[in-house]
Amino acid sequence: MDHPWSAGFQTLPDEHDYRVDDIDGVVPPSLRGTLFRNGSGRNDLGGHWFAHWFDGDGMISKVRFDDAGIHYRNRYVATQNYRDETKAGRIVHRGFGKMRSLGPLGNAFRQPANVSNTSVVMQGERLLSLWEGGPPTALDPATLDTQGIEDFGGVLKAFSAHPKTDPDTGELFNFGIDYGAKTTLTPYRLDRGILTRLPPVVLPYPVMNHDFVLTARHMVFCLGPILVHPLKFLLGLKSFDGALHWEGSRPTLILLVPRDGRGEPRRIETDAFFQFHFANGFEEDGDLVLDLARYPNYSTIGDALRNYWRSAWSSRGMAALTRLRVDLETGKVEKQTFPTGTANEFPSINPAFTGKRHRYAYIASNPAQRESGLQQRISRIDFESGAVASHDFGPAGYVGEPLFVPSRPGGAEDEGVVLVMVFNSTDRRTEIVGLDARDLAAKPLFTARLKHHVPYPLHGIFVPAPA
Numbered sequence: 344m345d346h347p348w349s350a351g352f353q354t355l356p357d358e359h360d361y362r363v364d365d366i367d368g369v370v371p372p373s374l375r376g377t378l379f380r381n382g383s384g385r386n387d388l389g390g391h392w393f394a395h396w397f398d399g400d401g402m403i404s405k406v407r408f409d410d411a412g413i414h415y416r417n418r419y420v421a422t423q424n425y426r427d428e429t430k431a432g433r434i435v436h437r438g439f440g441k442m443r444s445l446g447p448l449g450n451a452f453r454q455p456a457n458v459s460n461t462s463v464v465m466q467g468e469r470l471l472s473l474w475e476g477g478p479p480t481a482l483d484p485a486t487l488d489t490q491g492i493e494d495f496g497g498v499l500k501a502f503s504a505h506p507k508t509d510p511d512t513g514e515l516f517n518f519g520i521d522y523g524a525k526t527t528l529t530p531y532r533l534d535r536g537i538l539t540r541l542p543p544v545v546l547p548y549p550v551m552n553h554d555f556v557l558t559a560r561h562m563v564f565c566l567g568p569i570l571v572h573p574l575k576f577l578l579g580l581k582s583f584d585g586a587l588h589w590e591g592s593r594p595t596l597i598l599l600v601p602r603d604g605r606g607e608p609r610r611i612e613t614d615a616f617f618q619f620h621f622a623n624g625f626e627e628d629g630d631l632v633l634d635l636a637r638y639p640n641y642s643t644i645g646d647a648l649r650n651y652w653r654s655a656w657s658s659r660g661m662a663a664l665t666r667l668r669v670d671l672e673t674g675k676v677e678k679q680t681f682p683t684g685t686a687n688e689f690p691s692i693n694p695a696f697t698g699k700r701h702r703y704a705y706i707a708s709n710p711a712q713r714e715s716g717l718q719q720r721i722s723r724i725d726f727e728s729g730a731v732a733s734h735d736f737g738p739a740g741y742v743g744e745p746l747f748v749p750s751r752p753g754g755a756e757d758e759g760v761v762l763v764m765v766f767n768s769t770d771r772r773t774e775i776v777g778l779d780a781r782d783l784a785a786k787p788l789f790t791a792r793l794k795h796h797v798p799y800p801l802h803g804i805f806v807p808a809p810a
């Protein structure tokens with residue numbers, strides 16, 4: 344292993360099911376329910392690392408908090424890719440970066456296999472495992488058994504891994520990008536089990552886009568100029584990742600799509616930047632406000648993701664926590680950054696504030712003076728006062744996405760626990776940590792040590808226990 348954090352990318356071959364008995368501190372009685380997380384669980388086959396972190400097979404962790412303590416279970420999503428490659432013991436399908444053998448001949452006209460490795464969302468009684476390039480995979484939330492691909496009667500093709508739920512109406516919004524002769528962004532609304540396809544938007548050129556913002560009126564996209572070369576990919580000359588290129592001379596397009604499906608989308612051009620993730624966004628006084636982890640371009644992050652386990656994860660060129668304020672009358676865009684350190688990623692908020700003016704966000708980052716390495720800190724920013732509080736898990740801890748869990752419905756915005764999974768590079772185990780959202784820098788409320796590591800997960804949700 345090249346770096347202390349590298350071991351956290353290693354495959355977890357086993358599926359576990361046990362009560363966690365190594366817990367420091369106390370799980371608050373208000374924290375009852377289940378944390379689900381998805382991420383690449385298998386990152387190699389036959390002793391060879393996959394070409395890209397996003398190639399890994401989706402593995403769900405289920406962490407249940409109940410009156411008896413904490414229970415852990417993990418299962419792989421039994422996708423076609425997972426089953427085929429487990430059986431063969433080698434690469435069978437194309438992926439985001441991985442290629443089949445035999446060069447272009449073995450890859451031409453084949454789509455990347457759905458590895459269902461990015462996030463999860465509850466839909467009725469089912470857990471949907473999400474992947475950006477294709478439809479979700481339905482799972483039983485109790486057992487994590489795979490039920491199969493869910494394309495809502497053939498309506499769905501691509502369905503991104505960052506759906507947003509309106510906290511007032513319960514409607515879930517999402518989108519998918521389909522590449523073809525034209526590149527199309529299709530918005531979706533899922534309301535009480537019924538999926539509606541909103542009018543598709545033809546994009547001026549093929550771009551990769553991962554996340555969006557839901558406001559009271561719009562679905563908002565920031566389409567940075569990370570272009571896909573579809574022909575190189577289609578002919579098998581390049582992987583999807585290899586067919587991506589940054590065209591910094593083009594603008595980032597801020598696209599406002601009416602969420603009721605009525606009216607034309609609006610496009611505002613601004614200087615080129617890239618983001619994977621938004622914390623949130625909202626509209627107020629004629630302005631659109633977007634909070635995001637903003638990269639100056641795709642070069643640094645693209646390279647780090649490609650080299651994931653061996654990458655130095657240089658902080659130069661990584662993201663800053665940034666607020667964009669777009670004047671919807673003039674189209675003028677103002678930018679403000681916040682002092683949450685370097686390598687900002689996985690911003691999140693109290694989900695009850697989705698699409699509304701939020702005061703707080705939580706984000707993984709590194710101290711400003713650190714020049715490399717995966718994130719070791721969780722920070723909280725107060726957008727009203729500008730105050731930043733941080734919890735540093737160094738020197739051995741490497742963090743992922745902070746997830747805010749409210750203590751009670753209707754409580755104050757920051758009344759709750761921030762859950763984070765931390766890879767401890769000393770004993771190579773993963774810890775489930777609860778921080779007090781109002782006192783982030785304090786000693787954790789609890790630290791629960793798993794018996795093994797969980798390969799760095801990407802995204803998750805918390806499902807409260809039924810009252």
Ligand SMILES: [Fe+2]
Nearest residue numbers: 553619620802
């Ligand atoms: Fe994501």
